[in-house]
Amino acid sequence: MLTFPRTLVAELRKTATLPGSLAALAVASVGPLGISLLNSMGVRNALRSGQPDLVAYTSAADAVFSAAPLGTVGAVVLGVIAVSSEYTANTPDAGGGRQITATLTATPSRLAVVAAKATVVALLVLATAAVTIPVCLGAANLVLGGLGTPADVGDTVARGVGAAVYWTLTALMVLAITVLTRNGIGPLIAGIVNSSLVSVSVLLSHVTPLAYYLPDLAGMRLFADDSIATFDGALDPIPGGLVMATWALGLLAISSVVFTRRDA
């Protein structure tokens, strides 16, 4: 157990220095900021011209949280490449090996590897969210001036924390799935599709209300309210967040078991 901090630092170094990580974190920070600015400018223009019915919402908070899916996309990319980079074959000039063999030689405890990777990804996503969401809220408020509908501060903070939790849990889920598939394509596609507005889970919710227990829809109310997405049967923030967390922990548990028992 004494070696775990070292494993953690090693995984942090590996993950943070992937070129894709930088791109993922850039998507998760610059993306929501850009869309928040566009949204709030749209709201401002509609309010100034006296046509508030042109926009779906009139508060700065809604302008920001409707941009949250882009943060989810960044989290998905980070969660996938943190694991898939270990399995990408090197160039034949360098022996064509995979980094996972070096990783497991250095850290034979497989559980420690998975735990460290999950911790690092969660920390990076949370840190990005901690910077991005307040900046977006500040920018949207600045654009709207005093025009927007004032939102309850406690409510906005809760939704901000909710969005950060949603991003983190999504990253952990795709990380766990990538440990299982040992290849990034499938988890990447599934993650991006289900963080989008045309999610498969939303389609399934038309067929059966059980779809609201699928991870991406269960956690939806953590940051989205009716002005962003109207789902009559959606779970409330706390139960929904718990369902989503159960999915994430369950998938992590399965992938840890598989990873410890199978050949790399």
Next chain:
Amino acid sequence: MTARRHRLRRATTAELIKLRGLPAALAAMLATVVAGALFAAADPAGPAQAVPFLQIGPIVLGVLVVAAEYSGRQIATTLIAMPRRLVLLAGKAGAYLIAATATSVITIGGWLVPGRPAGRWTVIGAAAYLVLMGLLALGLTVLLRSLVLPLAGLLTLVLVVSPLLAGYTEHARWLPDQAGRALSQPHGDFTTGAAILLAWTASVAAAGTVAFLSRDA
């Protein structure tokens, strides 16, 4: 002329054989066909609602046809076997078009079953849209020489950014997917949509071709 046509046919055949060896590409094609059949059964009115989901398949296919060359250095082997880069690209595009057209036609075919109300043009337009979006993905991957970047980038554009922007500004209709969507809608502006989508695909393909011809592999 005959020699050139012969070369092109051989390049296309070689690329088709390589494509057949990619499990992810076969999975993408199969998943698209199955999803198309399910959508056609659930919503027989027309493919417009299904196209945003179905386009994932051709995009994955277009990215994989090229990206598989760059995971490892298969591209070096390929260029030794086929030093004419323009012929190689044409062969790749040809193999993609054969695979994607077959997939799209079968996928969209579910709406052509007799007695279905879907208009003939929306069905043809939807199939053309799927093929063209994948061709756009192929051109982008030639340009970027990577798997994750074009795949994540294009999927994010069509599934997340484009709907968000469409809610903000009418100028989002110039995006390739928003413009091309008109092809599958009963009352869409067919010609304008097709022209915008073709312009996107052609310019990305041209940029990819120039880059592929002029730079080191």
